[in-house]
Amino acid sequence: MLTIEHVTGGYPPRLVVTKDVSFQVDPGKIVGLIGLNGAGKSTIIKQILGILRPFSGEIRLNGKTLQQDPVQFRSHLSYIPEVPQFYQELTLWEHLQFTALAYGLTTEELEYRGNDLLERFRMTKKKNEFPSTFSKGMQQKVMILCAFLVERPYLIVDEPFVGLDPLAIDALVELMKERREAGTGILVSTHILTMAEKYCDEFILFHEGMIRYKGSMEDIQKQSGKTGASLEDIFIGVVKE
Numbered sequence: 001m002l003t004i005e006h007v008t009g010g011y012p013p014r015l016v017v018t019k020d021v022s023f024q025v026d027p028g029k030i031v032g033l034i035g036l037n038g039a040g041k042s043t044i045i046k047q048i049l050g051i052l053r054p055f056s057g058e059i060r061l062n063g064k065t066l067q068q069d070p071v072q073f074r075s076h077l078s079y080i081p082e083v084p085q086f087y088q089e090l091t092l093w094e095h096l097q098f099t100a101l102a103y104g105l106t107t108e109e110l111e112y113r114g115n116d117l118l119e120r121f122r123m124t125k126k127k128n129e130f131p132s133t134f135s136k137g138m139q140q141k142v143m144i145l146c147a148f149l150v151e152r153p154y155l156i157v158d159e160p161f162v163g164l165d166p167l168a169i170d171a172l173v174e175l176m177k178e179r180r181e182a183g184t185g186i187l188v189s190t191h192i193l194t195m196a197e198k199y200c201d202e203f204i205l206f207h208e209g210m211i212r213y214k215g216s217m218e219d220i221q222k223q224s225g226k227t228g229a230s231l232e233d234i235f236i237g238v239v240k241e
Contacts (some may be wrong), residue, residue, distance in 0.1 A: 001026050002154050007057035009047050017043040019209045025185040032196040033189040035206035041189040045158050078152040082159040084139035086131045093127045103150040117145045120171045137163035157188040173199055197231040212238045
C-alpha cells in the first residue's frame with residue numbers, strides 16, 4: 001500500500017503547508033483528496049511523487065521510501081498533473097511511444113492500449129498532431145492517455161476534470177473504476193464533490209494543511225456528527241468551522 005505517515009512539509013526553507021498528515025491508499029481503492037485551493041492537496045501530492053521532500057515523517061510504497069529504492073518507488077506510480085506538461089517536438093502518438101519506452105512496455109502493449117485509449121477519448125484523428133496546437137482540455141487528455149497507458153499499481157491524479165468536456169469526464173471516471181477493479185490504488189484530488197461522492201471509496205477532507213476527517217462516507221458522517229449528510233455538506237461545515 002501507499003502510506004503517508006505523520007508528514008509535515010512545504011517549501012524551503014521552512015514554509016510549512018502540510019501538518020502531521022497520515023493516511024493510506026490501498027490497492028483497489030479510489031481515495032478522494034478534498035480541499036479548497038491552497039489547502040495543501042498539491043503539496044502532499046508533490047511530496048508523494050518526490051518533487052518535494054517532507055520536513056518530517058515518511059512516505060512509503062509497499063514498505064519502502066523513495067530514498068531507499070527510487071527506481072522501484074517511481075516505477076509503481078503514474079501521475080496526471082493539474083497543468084498539462086508535454087514536449088513541443090512530439091506528436092500525440094510519439095508521447096505515448098516515449099511513455100511506453102520509459103516504462104518498458106512492449107510494442108504490442110503500446111498498440112493495443114494506446115489505440116483503445118485514443119478511441120475512448122475521441123482522439124484518434126489527432127494521433128499524429130502536436131499537442132501544442134490542442135485546446136487545454138485536449139492537452140489534459142494527453143496526460144490522461146499517458147498515465148493510463150502504463151497501468152501502474154498506483155495512480156495519482158491532481159484536479160483531473162479541469163477543462164474536460166462531459167464525454168471525457170465520463171470516460172475518465174469509467175477508466176478509474178476499471179483500474180480500481182484491476183487492483184490499482186488511486187488518489188484523486190478534486191473539488192467536484194458531488195462526483196467524488198459517487199465514485200470514491202474513501203475520502204480525506206483536507207483544510208489548512210491538516211486532515212479533518214478521513215475514511216468511508218459512513219466514517220466521515222460519524223466523525224462529523226452529521227448522519228446522512230452529503231460530502232458537500234460535511235466539507236462546507238469543516239470550512240466554516
